Amino acid sequence: MHSDSRRQPSAAALPAAETSLKLNPVVESLALDRLAALFAGAAAAKTRVLLGAGMLTAAAMSSGIATAATTGTADLAWTAASSGGVTGYRIYYGAAPRSYVQPLGSGVAAGSATSFKLTGLTTGRTYYFAVTSVDAQGRESAYSNEASKAIPEPAPAPAPAPAPAPAPAPAPAPAPAPAPAPAPAPAPAPAPAPAPAPAPAPAPAPAPAPAPAPAPAPAPAPAPAPAPAPAPAPAGVLLLGTKTTESFVNTNPAGMAEAFSLTAKASGTANALNVFLDTGSTATKVIVGVYADASGKPGQRLATATISAPKANAWNAVSLPSNISLTVGTRYWIGLMAPTGSGTIKFRTRSSGASGTAASVTTSQTNLTAMPTSWSVGTTAKYSPVSAYLVSVSTAPAPAPAPAPAPALLMGVSTIQATVDSNPSGMAEAFIYTASASGSATSLNLYLDAGSTATKVIAGVYADAAGKPGALLASATLAAPKSGAWNALGIPTLSVKSGTRYWIALLTPPGSGTIKFRDVASGGGGAVTTQQTNLTTLPASWSVGATYANSPLSAYLK
Structure with missing residues (x-):
């Protein structure tokens, strides 16, 4: 809350000739008997306040402001008070409207100075100013009308100069130039010349024509290829x-x-x-x-x-x-x-x-x-x-975490599906698959999306029972799941038969965060949730809740 009431300073007269004061730019809100802004415009109405036995008239501040040419510097001008007995003025300013504090001086002598230059203002800030009249007894009028001004800052000097530095990098390219050295190899070609007798021997002379073979020397041209190397930023895009x-x-x-x-x-x-x-x-x-x-x-x-x-x-x-x-x-x-x-x-x-x-x-x-x-x-x-x-x-979307190597999959998919799906903790969901090969599985692999916050995941395999999960064949718990990655869970050896239908299920127990995984948006195979929403482990007997067509889930057995 701001108020016009303030304690009066023990005022020492300030010489009229003294019109400049340097401020500490760290101070963002204080009051001075000098001001920072040139006020040009029509004078506002004067206000009066009764102090002691007399009554003083406040000076009138102009309503418009123009800053001085120097950065962080501004000038103030005001209209002299009309009442008699005024011996000086006090000037106040602060960082918010009518938010002034005790001035640092007693003012400028009346009749000789109704303006003042202020330096050291913090650039990029808006200041608010007002002036009061003071008589010989130290009585002070009310604040004048208020004026404000934003102090501009100098345009920043961008310095991305260092960028050109990488250009010299291509210099090493000339190194390959020595490659032409092998060109002399054709010189031995004249060796066949010793076959003196046969006049046709000159015919071989055209053979040297291959001498232009040195042309391969320009091959070093590909050397510039390394130049693009600086392009990628050290830590990525x-x-x-x-x-x-x-x-x-x-x-x-x-x-x-x-x-x-x-x-x-x-x-x-x-x-x-x-x-x-x-x-x-x-x-x-x-x-x-x-x-x-x-x-x-x-x-x-x-x-x-x-x-x-x-x-x-x-x-x-x-x-x-x-x-x-x-x-x-x-x-x-x-x-x-x-x-x-x-x-x-x-x-x-x-x-x-x-x-x-x-x-x-x-x-x-x-x-x-x-x-x-x-x-x-x-x-x-x-x-x-x-x-x-x-x-x-x-x-962007990084399917790079390519699935596990190519060991033959017995069931499921090692592709990271496009759709991000999730379930609340306590509710399980199972996805139907048909085994693609026969064999013994010892590992269940599950991909968790980057946005998964699950701190514990339980996964398992069910037999099929007339289109819904039947007997629970195997299950395992992932104690420290990794989001945005494939997670492998060791399971007891499970015999899988090609062409047979099974279900892969997953669950996050209550209080273990929200699991996010990948599956297909719609039009896929069957997927079913449990009716229960407070499961702490995969159920031995599945009670079907909602049904969907989101299979396959990004999961597989090997």
């Missing part, structure tokens, strides 16, 4: 953010998080986040996070990780606990913070104002010890992009 060290040093106190809006440049899966910390960062612990967008603010938290020993003036990489998938053209947020008691974090961003390209938001909480799961917006600005990025671990 850039999916989100920027690898540029931006020009603006930004900072937040420990306990407050800030997130920056960014649009994905490509689709893919990422498992690590990189962030640049400025030289002046004293944070002893840094927490980062990636959020989905929710109507222009951070929404669902997709991943978070902690940098336990952050390095200042360097890029810091941290692995995410699980892979996250990003889609080109989609908006996301990268957040960072130093938890309470971990020092002050300093990082690099694009300056605000015209230079900023997207939004940035802080949290309303200032005592956080972890990245919030639900973002409560504090202040908003335009500081994005932040110097941070995510790269792919493989290109």
Whole structure:
């Protein structure tokens, strides 16, 4: 809450000639008896306040502002108060409307100075100004009308100069040039010349014509092929953010998080986040996070990780606990913070104002010890992009985790199906198959999608009983399932007969997360769930719940 009531300073008269004051740019909100902005425009109505036995008239600030040519510098001008007895003025300013604090001086002598130059203002911030009249007894009028101005910052000087450095790499290509050395080989061709007598011998002379064979020397041309090598980024394709060290040093106190809006440049899966910390960062612990967008603010938290020993003036990489998938053209947020008691974090961003390209938001909480799961917006600005990025671990949808080698499969498929399917914990689902070969199976292999959060998976094989799972033939438990990968479960030796129908079932027990797997969207073979939704193991007798046509599941026996 802001108020016009304030304590009066013990005012020492300030010489009229003194019209310049340097500010500490770290101070974002304070009041001075000097001001930063040139106010040009019509004067607003004066206000009066009764102080002691007299009444003073406030000076009138102009309503428009123009900044001075020098960055971080501005000028103030005001109309002299109309009442008599005014000996000077006090000028107030702050970082929010009517949010002023005690001035640092007694004012400028009346009649000689109604303007003042202020330097050292922080660029990219908006300041609010007002002036009061003071008489010889130290009485002070009410605030004048308020004026405001955003102090512009200098255009950042992009410095991607280092990029050309890789160009020299192709230089080594000339090395292959010595290859032509073998060309002399044709020289021995004249050796046949010793066959002196036969005059036709000259005929062989055309044989040297092959001498142009040296032409193969240009073959080294393919050498440039290595040049493309520098093209791929060291850690993969850039999916989100920027690898540029931006020009603006930004900072937040420990306990407050800030997130920056960014649009994905490509689709893919990422498992690590990189962030640049400025030289002046004293944070002893840094927490980062990636959020989905929710109507222009951070929404669902997709991943978070902690940098336990952050390095200042360097890029810091941290692995995410699980892979996250990003889609080109989609908006996301990268957040960072130093938890309470971990020092002050300093990082690099694009300056605000015209230079900023997207939004940035802080949290309303200032005592956080972890990245919030639900973002409560504090202040908003335009500081994005932040110097941070995510790269792919493989290109977009990665069917690369090619199934197990080619050992002959007895039943099932080793293909990663296109559809991501899931079941809540406690409910089992079985998929029908026909054995493709006869033999003894000792391993059941199951592919879990990258988004699976299951911490325990139970899988098994059932005989067929008139189109539904019958007797449970074998089962096994996967204690540490891996998402985005094939998982092998050892099972007791199971005899499988070619052409016979079986069911492969899977289940995540209650409290063990949500299982996500791959199957076909529709039009496939039969799939059935259990009626029970609180199973802790696969049932010996299957009670059919819902039926689908999603088989085959990405699973097989060998």
